[in-house]
Amino acid sequence: MPSLKSTDCGSICQLALFLLAVVAGISIITVGLMMNSKYSPRTQQQPLVIRLNSFSVSDLNVSNSISGANWDAMLLFGNRHSYFEVSIESLESFVYYNHQDALSCALVESMHLGPKKQKLVQIKFNASGCGGGEQPFVEERVLKEIKRDGDGGTLHLGLMLNFQVSYRKGPWSWVYWLKAKCTDLDVLFESDPGAGMIIGDEPRSCSVPLLK
Numbered sequence: 001m002p003s004l005k006s007t008d009c010g011s012i013c014q015l016a017l018f019l020l021a022v023v024a025g026i027s028i029i030t031v032g033l034m035m036n037s038k039y040s041p042r043t044q045q046q047p048l049v050i051r052l053n054s055f056s057v058s059d060l061n062v063s064n065s066i067s068g069a070n071w072d073a074m075l076l077f078g079n080r081h082s083y084f085e086v087s088i089e090s091l092e093s094f095v096y097y098n099h100q101d102a103l104s105c106a107l108v109e110s111m112h113l114g115p116k117k118q119k120l121v122q123i124k125f126n127a128s129g130c131g132g133g134e135q136p137f138v139e140e141r142v143l144k145e146i147k148r149d150g151d152g153g154t155l156h157l158g159l160m161l162n163f164q165v166s167y168r169k170g171p172w173s174w175v176y177w178l179k180a181k182c183t184d185l186d187v188l189f190e191s192d193p194g195a196g197m198i199i200g201d202e203p204r205s206c207s208v209p210l211l212k
Contacts, residue, residue, distance in 0.1 A: 047167055048086055048113075049078040050206040052159065052182045053120070055198040062147040067135050069194075071095050071104050071125035073159060075182075076203065077111065078118035084167045086113040091163035094136070095125050097146060098156060099183070102136035105129055108163075150189060155196065157185045159206070182206035 053074040060069040073093075079086045091108040106129035111119055127135065149155050159182040166175045182204065189196040 045080070046208055046210050047079055047081040047084045048088075048165060048178075048208055049076075049080050049118075050161070050180050050182070050208055051076040051078070051203040052185075052198075052206055053203045055157075055159070055182075055185055055187070056196065057155075057187060058195045060150070060194045060196070062143050062150065066103060066138060066143065066146065067127055069104065069126075073123045073125070075121050075123060075206075076118055077113060077121060079113035079115060082115050083169050084115060085169070087111070087166045087168070088113075089164045089166075091161060092130075093123050093125070093162075094160045096158050096160055097142060099158060101138065101142045102160075103138060103142075103146075103157075104135055153189055154199075155187045155189070157187055158183045159185065161206075176210060178208060178210070180206050180208045 053076055055071075055073045057072070058070045060066060073095075077088065087110070089110045091110070093106050093108060094102045095104045096102045104125035106123050106125045108121065108123055111121070113119060129135070146155065161178075161180040161182075163178055163180075164175065165178050166173050168174075186199050187196040188199045
């Protein structure tokens with residue numbers, strides 16, 4: 001039969017372990033809050049930089065549909081910070097017309113950027129770009145507007161990128177869903193009516209707002 005003294009010792013040890021666990025938990029939370037307030041991407045300059053190096057289209061025919069068009073974009077993804085590691089996943093990209101009408105989409109493989117690293121990525125938008133042969137539905141009204149603008153020699157387009165990004169520093173990480181935009185892309189059609197290239201300054205920076 002255990003003695004009263006032994007029982008008291010066991011209770012004290014359990015209480016001490018409980019208090020130690022509470023203190024450890026509070027310490028971990030405190031350190032986490034300090035790290036978040038000091039190193040969170042929200043308190044820094046946006047680590048991820050996206051620049052559009054080139055953009056073109058071929059086989060564009062708006063007689064009945066534009067699903068056969070091949071859009072080609074060359075994008076630079078860069079990590080400007082010296083301590084964050086950046087991982088990009090679930091990246092879906094769109095070509096859109098007049099800021100709102102999606103014309104084509106493409107899926108892009110995941111990528112990782114170490115501190116002060118960059119990667120050049122080619123994105124091809126075509127009939128199978130989104131997987132399964134699916135592409136955005138383009139209304140007849142939009143097709144008529146595109147034909148009118150194309151006959152005039154220039155299309156006003158843009159790129160939109162939706163993706164999940166994680167920023168990591170040691171054991172700490174922050175995850176965001178981002179929507180990047182490369183706007184005001186004027187594509188000029190000259191000799192070949194179905195082929196055009198972007199005009200203006202290249203490369204150009206894309207907007208990458210840091211939203212939770």
